[in-house]
Amino acid sequence: LLLLRALAIALLVLAFSRPLWSRPGVVRSSAGDRTVIVLLDRSMSMGHTGVWSAAVDAARRAIAGLAPTDRVALVLFDDEAEVAQPLTNDKNLALAALGNARPSTTGTRYAAGLRAARQIATDARTGTAPVDVVLVSDFQRSGTAGLAGLEIPTTMRVQTTAVSPT
Secondary structure: OHHHHHHHHHHHHHHHOOOOOOOOOOOOOOOOOOEEEEEEEOOHHHHOOOHHHHHHHHHHHHHHOOOOOOEEEEEEEOOOEEEEEEEEOOHHHHHHHHHOOOOOOOOOOHHHHHHHHHHHHHHHOOOOOOEEEEEEEOOOHHHHOOOOOOOOOOOEEEEEEEOOOO
């Protein structure tokens, strides 16, 4: 009877454990693979002395900290959003796009950047896996117009990085 109980417990453990073997030709992504979208505010207020360089440095750190298998996209936004770099595993492409970014002469609308991130996340088809959004901005209050009613998927996790003159 004791052996039967031990066998039943062993079978339960085996049934709920993750697979140890994979079939040839089946590719599984690692649990650590992430999809990250960097939203960089390029509005006029970001052009103030020290603010733009601090913002670019924050975005650069977010990109440089990714693993080689992570995917990253870069979105520049002011009152409109521009996908500067679509999703890629090549961090150097995202860093190059970041190097070409410049502040604009228009106001900011966070909703524009978040809508672009939502579209990228939808197109990425990550299923239930979370998509991390890193929003880098000086967070001017005037940028909140349009946020009311903006639907953000539950899989989209938004992290804010506030920058100020250095």
